[in-house]
Amino acid sequence: MKQNIGIGAPKKIKFNQELQLKKGVALPEFELMIETYGTLNQAHSNAILICHALSGNHHVAGRYTEQDKYPGWWDTMVGPGKPIDTNHFFVVGLNNLGGCYGSTGPGSINPKTGKLYGSDFPVVTVEDWVQSQALLADYLEIPQWAAVAGGSLGGMQALQWAIDFPERLKHAVIIASAPQLSAQNIAFNDVARQAILSDPDFDQGFYQEHNKKPRNGLKIARMMGHITYLAEQGLGMKFGRELKHGGLQYNYDTDFEVESYLRYQGDKFSDSFDGNSYLLMTKALDYFDPAQAYGGELSEAVKRIQAKTFLVSFSSDWRFAPKRSKEILQALIHAEKAVQYLEVESIYGHDAFLLDDPAYIQGMQIYFERINQEVNHVAG
């Protein structure tokens, strides 16, 4: 029976060691905020790492208090009786380095100066995140993940894991992702960054010191991003040309429901998210390109992979379209790797990977049940 996970609590883990970054600099020490669900089995073989997308965090499932309005961002997928079944798996969510939910990032104290990092926090990459997550696996005494899974930017981390640490995961679950961003993806990200960077309250990235926030920039960035995560059809069905006040207003307040909805989403996001973290996350997206180190050949890059791979895409996702998942599929087939691919019919665009779609949930359920058989029932 499908159940919700109940009340959970995050915890912060301190790593008293240097982390060398792709940029060529090192973090002298760092902390990762994590949240876990379920129980690690005796063989330490049933652990699943959940990697988050642009605005996600360690709070994957459940609630902190009974009063919480919303559960964690992947509560549809993670819990007792759900596809990533916490009766069988030990599930680990984390906030990535550079984030704004408790892990070391622009809002942390720079130990070298005793002041907030602000925009002195270095640009980090998907490879850097995977390195930090490997140190987390060491800390948790997990020699090999049963699976590393994520959607969008989270899927990129799962792919990078499979390439960089072939022996440390049995499965890579890569959902609504891409082997690299397109020019159009990069272009949208840069508009978002320009909106934040040009906000007068950005203060060259040291706004927190001055108790300010690039709120307008974040709002514009999120409004635009939000449109691109949704499909035209889904947006049309939800809002159409529905008016907010019956008639046209002939001014620049609110005419259409879709405007009201997007502005609300933008405001909400600018309350909860951090400008510097948004800049960092979009750069990590832009820079991701695992084929690059292998002469631009993705099929070369994936040759190292030992994990089995499960790819999922959504028909109406135009930010990370099915054709992008198929590029990963083709590279894996070319390299003669074990791979399965599921394309889900959906009108909800990129956001579909967060939603409760029956075909998607069932596909994940079947795949993770197989993983459960592999890791928990080896002898039987």
Place this chain on the structure above:
Amino acid sequence: MKQNIGIGAPKKIKFNQELQLKKGVALPEFELMIETYGTLNQAHSNAILICHALSGNHHVAGRYTEQDKYPGWWDTMVGPGKPIDTNHFFVVGLNNLGGCYGSTGPGSINPKTGKLYGSDFPVVTVEDWVQSQALLADYLEIPQWAAVAGGSLGGMQALQWAIDFPERLKHAVIIASAPQLSAQNIAFNDVARQAILSDPDFDQGFYQEHNKKPRNGLKIARMMGHITYLAEQGLGMKFGRELKHGGLQYNYDTDFEVESYLRYQGDKFSDSFDGNSYLLMTKALDYFDPAQAYGGELSEAVKRIQAKTFLVSFSSDWRFAPKRSKEILQALIHAEKAVQYLEVESIYGHDAFLLDDPAYIQGMQIYFERINQEVNHVAG
């Protein structure tokens, strides 16, 4: 032989009469900036009105000086030997009311106050524009246009003309357009507006009085708009993941060529365009919905049309996709109207309507040659 039109000159026409607007207010008087090419024939039957899109104006073709870097915005289409052949047609371009290229708009003096209109300039609609253009036709002594033609928002004006003044045009040429905006279209427009409205230099729309300009807001709006006018494929072929400086910079300056290009386009646009006009033009787009006055039935709205209609769409245009042109096509067929439809294969998205695509140019050439036969060779 195809030739360029040579050196032209705009001219301003003053209308000393009230123009009642859909908003419920009136402009006490107004001016329209126009530019004409070719010669009006004796029967006054060879005139073609060119309606502009969001950022266009009256300068449709040719150059003002030999030194001008670029000709008018539809120079590919208008000129001697070109599809809209100025050897045969008298072509009229204008800047719409509310624009920033010489026609009465937010940058004009409000005769009631003696000060600049700024954001006191009323929100105008496609219907209002068509009314003002009908007064322009009266002034030019053109009882009936041989054709009203335009792309995007310009196509919307051509459709509105055919509905509102059925006897005053022989042909409506509606290119890369739509019978109304989708929720996604409106959403993108609202992000653009929010970027301008939240720019601290916007000053509630009275920035010109204070010698300011919402430059950042305009830049963000244009960068985002520009992405949506291009197709993913065209953008990918032009820029891909090409780097500006060889390696990654690990900062927020410029990594990718596409960023550099977009920011340049954004800066150029914020130099030449006006914030209040941008707000107005996007509202005119959002409000356009000719079916609305006919119970939401487009096939009812088009029943009044007497003009023959030529519809053109471009395969990769996702802002005004072929399916939107086909909605107009279906409504016209349903109402048993004369209509032709051309869908051009293109990788250049919405912008294709401004480009020199052979199939598009040829389609237009054939159509306008027929119009030429109709209006210039009636007896022969």
